[in-house]
Amino acid sequence: MTRTKMYVPRETAAVSVGADDVALAIARLAKKTGVDIELIRNGSWGASWLEPLVEVEVDGVRITYGNVSATDIQSMFEAGFVTGGKHERRLGPINEIPYLINQDRWTFWRCGLINPLSIEDFELHQGFKALTKVIADGAEAVLDAVTDSGLRGRGGAGLPTGIKWRTVADTEADQKYIACNADEGDSGTFSDRILMEGDPFGLLESMAIAGFAVGASKGYIYLRSEYPLAHSILSRAIEAARNAGWLGNNIQGSGFAFDIELHLGAGSYVCGEETAMLESLEGKKGIDRYKLPLPAHAGLFGKPTVVNNVVTLASVPNIINLGGERYAGMGVNRSKGTLAFQLAGNIKRGGLVEKSFGITLRELIEDFGGGTASGRPVKAVQVGGPLSAYLPADQLDTPMDYEAFVEIDAMIGHGGIVVFDDTANMAQLVRRSRRKLRTNHG
Numbered sequence: 001m002t003r004t005k006m007y008v009p010r011e012t013a014a015v016s017v018g019a020d021d022v023a024l025a026i027a028r029l030a031k032k033t034g035v036d037i038e039l040i041r042n043g044s045w046g047a048s049w050l051e052p053l054v055e056v057e058v059d060g061v062r063i064t065y066g067n068v069s070a071t072d073i074q075s076m077f078e079a080g081f082v083t084g085g086k087h088e089r090r091l092g093p094i095n096e097i098p099y100l101i102n103q104d105r106w107t108f109w110r111c112g113l114i115n116p117l118s119i120e121d122f123e124l125h126q127g128f129k130a131l132t133k134v135i136a137d138g139a140e141a142v143l144d145a146v147t148d149s150g151l152r153g154r155g156g157a158g159l160p161t162g163i164k165w166r167t168v169a170d171t172e173a174d175q176k177y178i179a180c181n182a183d184e185g186d187s188g189t190f191s192d193r194i195l196m197e198g199d200p201f202g203l204l205e206s207m208a209i210a211g212f213a214v215g216a217s218k219g220y221i222y223l224r225s226e227y228p229l230a231h232s233i234l235s236r237a238i239e240a241a242r243n244a245g246w247l248g249n250n251i252q253g254s255g256f257a258f259d260i261e262l263h264l265g266a267g268s269y270v271c272g273e274e275t276a277m278l279e280s281l282e283g284k285k286g287i288d289r290y291k292l293p294l295p296a297h298a299g300l301f302g303k304p305t306v307v308n309n310v311v312t313l314a315s316v317p318n319i320i321n322l323g324g325e326r327y328a329g330m331g332v333n334r335s336k337g338t339l340a341f342q343l344a345g346n347i348k349r350g351g352l353v354e355k356s357f358g359i360t361l362r363e364l365i366e367d368f369g370g371g372t373a374s375g376r377p378v379k380a381v382q383v384g385g386p387l388s389a390y391l392p393a394d395q396l397d398t399p400m401d402y403e404a405f406v407e408i409d410a411m412i413g414h415g416g417i418v419v420f421d422d423t424a425n426m427a428q429l430v431r432r433s434r435r436k437l438r439t440n441h442g
């Protein structure tokens, strides 16, 4: 008899609402009742409002049960959970949940789907395919594909990634670096974390691709200290990738050398700013540098450095696999491709929604988010963290487009959307934002 595959996320939001207890209860009851299961701790699909979201694979289809608690497991087993039986927590097949199937999953498609710490599962789902291709095709092809895609930095400023990579590639130096910004400090943001916890090898592959494209042999991940689970998952993934020859001196015998070091930040918002992050990586106090020289010319330890956000980097493998034009075909105007919007604050269905640019705030908040959790009218929405703005309800029809946001004196930033209802005290909120900016130097 084959083992029944069950999935319980090991992801910070899911764990915070009891996923570990759920996993334990399933393992115990399966053992007690003699059911042979393979319990996989996957990442999150991003539907945080349904966590813990438990799945059981029945005839190749993954059947979901939402908001499961450890105390539900007994009755779920009695209801035939092992074969996808009916229960009040049952939501149906994963590929029929509107919140998920109405997204444009380009960067996050493996999150939830795979076992994040299984290199075999990663490879079964196109893992390292893009890296293998770029090593065969050469650096120019990568630089062209990233430029053609129109990909812009997802960390905040929205700078064209292709130009940044090309600048580092064209700068002569004996040593270059890739610095992945995983400081994720904007309010209401968690997409970097979901990616790192759900698809860590995807990030490592992306950094190696960036390294190959620009001629860098060393990468750093600057991870915020508030993400201990991501730290543990990434540490294990780096070790596994090294053991499997996907990081190190001679990747898969190609002669290409690239390795990654994981560095923990110390809880400073300002250290997310790229030059302060570089200072901190060098072991100094995290204070931002003068703008020139650019990190692309003289960054980490004075060497040419690509600084990119987690999501920017993780968007690249599919750009290699599917083509830059395909990515550029999504989105609007100069905002190409997709962004992982994060719905937070006073919202009914909070979570991650990866959609092409051009969707409006209203569509995100109402169609995906289901409106406010309180059921009261939206008063304001903070998009893009404390450096951006609070938008009033009459600006909800603004399309998600970098330039459209600049026109209304706002920023898309990292795509964090924090919703407030009509009881919110705006003066107090703004005061708190300002305080965060003033006091949070490293």
Ligand SMILES: Cc1cc2nc3c(=O)[nH]c(=O)nc-3n(C[C@H](O)[C@H](O)[C@H](O)COP(=O)(O)O)c2cc1C
Residues within 6 Å of the ligand: 152, 153, 154, 155, 156, 157, 158, 159, 181, 182, 183, 184, 185, 186, 269, 270, 271, 272, 273, 274, 275, 307, 308, 309, 310, 312, 313
């Ligand atoms: C105060 C401040 C905080 C920032 N925090 C972050 C952060 O947490 N994560 C991030 O990726 N970018 C952050 N940025 C933007 C970075 O300076 C930089 O633009 C980004 O890492 C570049 O990567 P990208 O081109 O892929 O977006 C911050 C910027 C400022 C001014």
